[in-house]
Amino acid sequence: MAYVLFISEEKLKDSTTIGLNVDPALLLPYIRQAQKLYVETKLGTQLTKHIKDLIVAGTVNNAGNEAYATLLNDYISEMLPGFALYMALPFLRFKIENG
Secondary structure, eight states: OOOOOSSOHHHHHHHSSOOTTSOHHHHHHHHHHHIIIIIHHHHOHHHHHHHHHHHHHTOTTSTTOHHHHHIIIIIIHHHHHHHHHHHHTTTTTOOOOOO
């Protein structure tokens, strides 16, 4: 399965206390981790995969997919930023680099 995220970096920054100057490359792994731990375990792998497929195809907002769009826009995108911040918080202050 492709690296498909249910929220954008902008949504994460707009919905949390993360500053706008934080590098997106530092945040995206935590969105993915929170999505896997907190969303997929509640929705199940099949529903999560179906929503990812709709996002990749760009058809999540098409007629017939209203329930998926509501689930994604009204529920998942409201809870996922908080969980992604929770996952990232211990690591945002530090970077591991080759010195």
